[in-house]
Amino acid sequence: MSSLTIHDLRKSFGAVEVLKDINLEARPGEFIALVGPSGCGKSTLLAMIAGLESVSSGEIRIDGRLVNDVAPRDRDIAMVFQSYALYPTMTVKENMAFGMESRGVPKADQEKAIARVASLLQIEPLLRRKPAQLSGGQRQRVAMGRALVRDPKLFLFDEPLSNLDAKLRVEMRTEIKKLHHRVAKTTIYVTHDQIEAMTLASRIAVMHKGVLQQFDEPQVIYERPANIFVAGFMGSPSMNFLAARTASLDGAAAVALDLPEGESVLPLPTGTKPQKAPGQPVILGIRPEHFTVAHRAQPGQTALGRLRLPVEVVEPTGSETMVVLRAGDTEITARYEPADAPKVGQTADLLVDMAKACLFDPVTEARL
Amino acid sequence: MADVTLARDFDPLATGGLRRKVRAKTLVYVLLTLFAAFYLIPILIVLLNSFRELPEINRTGFFAIPRSFSVQPWNEALNTFCVVGTCEGIRPFFLNSILMAVPATAISTAIGLVNGYILSMWRFRGSEWLFGFITLGVFLPAQMTLLPWAYILGNAGLTNTITGLVLIHTVQGLSFTTLFCRNYFVNIPDDLIKAARIDGAGFWRIFRRIVLPLSPPIVIVTVIWQFTGIWNDFIYGVIFSSGDKQPITSALIALTAGATSVRYHNVEAAAVLMAAVPPLLVYLFGGKYFMRGLTQGAVK
Numbered sequence: 001m002s003s004l005t006i007h008d009l010r011k012s013f014g015a016v017e018v019l020k021d022i023n024l025e026a027r028p029g030e031f032i033a034l035v036g037p038s039g040c041g042k043s044t045l046l047a048m049i050a051g052l053e054s055v056s057s058g059e060i061r062i063d064g065r066l067v068n069d070v071a072p073r074d075r076d077i078a079m080v081f082q083s084y085a086l087y088p089t090m091t092v093k094e095n096m097a098f099g100m101e102s103r104g105v106p107k108a109d110q111e112k113a114i115a116r117v118a119s120l121l122q123i124e125p126l127l128r129r130k131p132a133q134l135s136g137g138q139r140q141r142v143a144m145g146r147a148l149v150r151d152p153k154l155f156l157f158d159e160p161l162s163n164l165d166a167k168l169r170v171e172m173r174t175e176i177k178k179l180h181h182r183v184a185k186t187t188i189y190v191t192h193d194q195i196e197a198m199t200l201a202s203r204i205a206v207m208h209k210g211v212l213q214q215f216d217e218p219q220v221i222y223e224r225p226a227n228i229f230v231a232g233f234m235g236s237p238s239m240n241f242l243a244a245r246t247a248s249l250d251g252a253a254a255v256a257l258d259l260p261e262g263e264s265v266l267p268l269p270t271g272t273k274p275q276k277a278p279g280q281p282v283i284l285g286i287r288p289e290h291f292t293v294a295h296r297a298q299p300g301q302t303a304l305g306r307l308r309l310p311v312e313v314v315e316p317t318g319s320e321t322m323v324v325l326r327a328g329d330t331e332i333t334a335r336y337e338p339a340d341a342p343k344v345g346q347t348a349d350l351l352v353d354m355a356k357a358c359l360f361d362p363v364t365e366a367r368l
Numbered sequence: 369m370a371d372v373t374l375a376r377d378f379d380p381l382a383t384g385g386l387r388r389k390v391r392a393k394t395l396v397y398v399l400l401t402l403f404a405a406f407y408l409i410p411i412l413i414v415l416l417n418s419f420r421e422l423p424e425i426n427r428t429g430f431f432a433i434p435r436s437f438s439v440q441p442w443n444e445a446l447n448t449f450c451v452v453g454t455c456e457g458i459r460p461f462f463l464n465s466i467l468m469a470v471p472a473t474a475i476s477t478a479i480g481l482v483n484g485y486i487l488s489m490w491r492f493r494g495s496e497w498l499f500g501f502i503t504l505g506v507f508l509p510a511q512m513t514l515l516p517w518a519y520i521l522g523n524a525g526l527t528n529t530i531t532g533l534v535l536i537h538t539v540q541g542l543s544f545t546t547l548f549c550r551n552y553f554v555n556i557p558d559d560l561i562k563a564a565r566i567d568g569a570g571f572w573r574i575f576r577r578i579v580l581p582l583s584p585p586i587v588i589v590t591v592i593w594q595f596t597g598i599w600n601d602f603i604y605g606v607i608f609s610s611g612d613k614q615p616i617t618s619a620l621i622a623l624t625a626g627a628t629s630v631r632y633h634n635v636e637a638a639a640v641l642m643a644a645v646p647p648l649l650v651y652l653f654g655g656k657y658f659m660r661g662l663t664q665g666a667v668k
Binding site: 050051052071072073077078079081082083085087088089090098099102103146 | 557559560562563564565566567568569570573577578581582
């Protein structure tokens, strides 16, 4: 039985439909990330799971129990808010005790639970402080402590790291991952940051315009995105999309690119059946890391296409260098080892690992 | 509530030379002194007259340098002066005002807090309209409400009672208290209420444990506003009460309109000053807490 099941869930505000037929399920102990750009409906979905928003149609079940019309307090959930939502007039300890106090948990048990969670999160020295006396990272910890102390069936996180500075965000991300390993509670985590989703989740639900685009393991989402939106949203720098058409090369399936420098034909991996007649338009998606400098080609690698493109911008990041290339009227970003990076104005000679490239239908935007 | 900013963005005195600075500063202080005098001189004259003996006032007039000093007028005003038939000074009317202003302030503030809480955090269909209607009362002149109140007090058997005045001031004050509290509470982040709901707290627990502890600044503002307004009210007191049920403001008029044609200017002056003490105290103490509440920046 799954911890959370969402079946054909819809939500509309008046005439505006913000969620359309969402189907999701979380197995016990799973870490699900809801990811998407702002306005995609992910926070609304979380609020509906929490019971803070009503359900227009469909079902939400927690541990098998239908909770559509159950009050938030009776859903046995805990939530961490983006703003932390710590009660400003209470001390850290009172903040953590408030939920238990509301539920009539005996004082002695409250003390025990707070002591356990405080030591787990190492916030014992903060217990007597007020939220205003805490730093951003400490508030974040306390907010998680307040959620953990009640031992709920389901943890809900609403963009918990987006108010932290970049360095702290990465640290807390690791903390959350460790914490999840230790407590192993089913968690639903909303974020607009695809790296957070990739690093934390056991499965990712990518949402766009109220529609669930793909729900799968991070690596699958990354390597076999369901459509152009998912492919472009996941991964940074994002996937390059090139208008191409189906072709054949020495009798095998291939795609052809029309570039100002002339036509480039890139072979598709052997075994790929031509799904369309030659000459049909397709969109070729290549991630920046799937380019190799021509002279570094590994012997025996197949399905390598070759592209020669002028270099427009070179962006070193230290560990790697991003190179922006001009391909007709689109720009392509390729990842280079810093030592191999070309200079602006040169022509880059690249091999494309076509086994890892994706083809999309230009009309439906779905992956072929 | 607005933030208290101590640093000025622009210091007009820093833009010119020394001469200009001196000139500008002098002008500012002269003007401020004039304004202060404008407000303070009447009070000073009343204060001085409250310690003069009556024959001296009659001889040299109200606007004269005091030649005598006596605390007798204060004693008389408080304890023995005859107002509308009783000779106990203004004490009974002072007490009436307290019995009227304290409950009316407390009840209207309490209801305003609950109204504001509901209208900001538990919105429902039409709640914005309801809020609009409630605040319409802010613009309603007291004179317009006199007839309806006469009707209500008559039917409720509350004519010429302090309870009746408490009822009037409570209801008349609700528009203001609701407006103040609602506008303060909309600044409390929604997430706090959501978190509390998930934590299992209900309507009243959220109000008591989360919203009220954040409210001291607005409670002080509301109490100052209500108490001074109710204490200083004249129109309801003079119309809906008479004899020994009058609040102090209408009794002060009765003081001057005694049966005798003799005017006790010194006693009147002392009585007026005594009547002004409670609102003054509320400002003095409340103002301090008000600033403290603001500077703590409790909400975020």
